[in-house]
Amino acid sequence: MKRVGKTFAGIEIVHFCTNDLHREIWNKFNIDQKLGVVVFWMFIVPKILEVMQHIGCEYIFLFAADMTPDEYLVNYYKTYLKFKDTTEHGTTMSLYDYGCKFMHQETASLKAKQEFFFEHFNRDEDAI
Incomplete structure (x- = not known):
């Protein structure tokens, strides 16, 4: 049995993925950004910031369902969404998330990252 030394207020993002049926539609817009990245910064982060006005929230976290040898999804979350995968923080993991990598980011800098x-x-833009 492992004792809990400290707990942190947080919001878990679940089932964060792109619907492949809409990828072709997205590509027609010729936007130089990935669909999931735009959804995260334009729609999910504002909701998190709104929630933070009412309750304490120190972290957002997710479980990256990435079984690839090069950790493609984990690197995507790190590079574009600014999550970290570290053993500094941990969580209990349900059987549903078993095999996934726990990732987190502090909410204190979330607004600055969004901006x-x-x-x-x-x-x-400079090429135009």
């Missing part, structure tokens, strides 16, 4: 994303949304 940075939108400031750099059009990566080829």
Whole structure:
């Protein structure tokens, strides 16, 4: 049995994935951003920030269902959504999430990360 030393208020993002049936529609927009990245910063983060006005929330976290040898999904979450995979924090894991990698990010810098994303949304803006 492992004792819990400390707990943290957080929000878990579950079933975060792209519907492949809509990928073709997204690609027709010719937006230089990935669909999941836009959904995260434009729709999910504002909801988290709204919730934070009413309750304490120090972290957001998710379980990356990534069984690839190169950890493609884990790297995607790190690079584009700014999550970390670390053993510094942990959580109990249900059988449903068994085999997934626990990832988290602090909410204190979430608004600044969102603003940075939108400031750099059009990566080829200078090429026009």
